[in-house]
Amino acid sequence: MHRLLIVIAALGSAALLLGALGFQYIGDxxxxKLCYWQRYPHAAAVGIGVLALIIPGAxxxxxxxxxxxxxxxxGAYHTGVERGWWEGPSTCTSGPVGGLSPDQLMEQIMAAPLVRCDEVPWELFSLSMASWNAIxxxxxxxxxxxxANHARKQG
Structure with a gap:
């Protein structure tokens, strides 16, 4: 039974991660930044699920x-930022800019989409993607x- 639960949990994280990628690449x-932060633990959960199927224990x-x-x-923190309950991160991340001329760098900056953490691009039943991810x-x-509880009872 615990193996089935592990598969369900890991596939659930994989489905949420694939859904996020679908919104990004198919839904444009x-x-x-906060959306990316929500993805990393899902990727970790998928890897943990694979390992948990191989290595017994809780x-x-x-x-x-x-x-x-x-x-x-x-996701809950991001929801609060979207609803204006508190401020989000004030910094952004960027990739390396080596080898670009000032004109090329400016062109790259101007072409990059501006994505704000406090705006909701999609919602269902008045809940944003961040809210649904949290739930x-x-x-x-x-x-x-x-x-884990099933694994402890078996061990």
Whole structure:
């Protein structure tokens, strides 16, 4: 039973990650900084799920729960930024700019999409993608915890 729960939890994170990539590449909605932060724990949860199917025990499922709770926390924080409850990060990240002339650099800056963390590009039932990620990730954390509890009872 715990293996099935691990598969469900890992596939849930994979589905949320693929959904985010679909919005980005098919829906033409570039992610903001907080959107990226929500993706990393899902990727970790998928990797943890693969390892948890190979290595028995409750430790890896608990790590999967921690990953799901991490992305839920960032999603909740992002929701607060979108709703104006608190301010988001004031800094942005950028890639290396070596080898570009000033004109090329300015052209690259002007062509880059401006993605703000406090704007909601899509919502369903008045909840943004960040809100839905937080809710779904809390559910996935519960599945991970159930898998860990089953593993502890077996061991």
């Amino acid at each position: 909605m570039p992610p903001c 430790v890896l499922p608990y790590l999967g729960a921690l990953a799901a709770l991490s992305t839920a926390g960032v 779904a990730s809390l559910g996935l954390a519960l599945v991970w915890i159930a898998a």
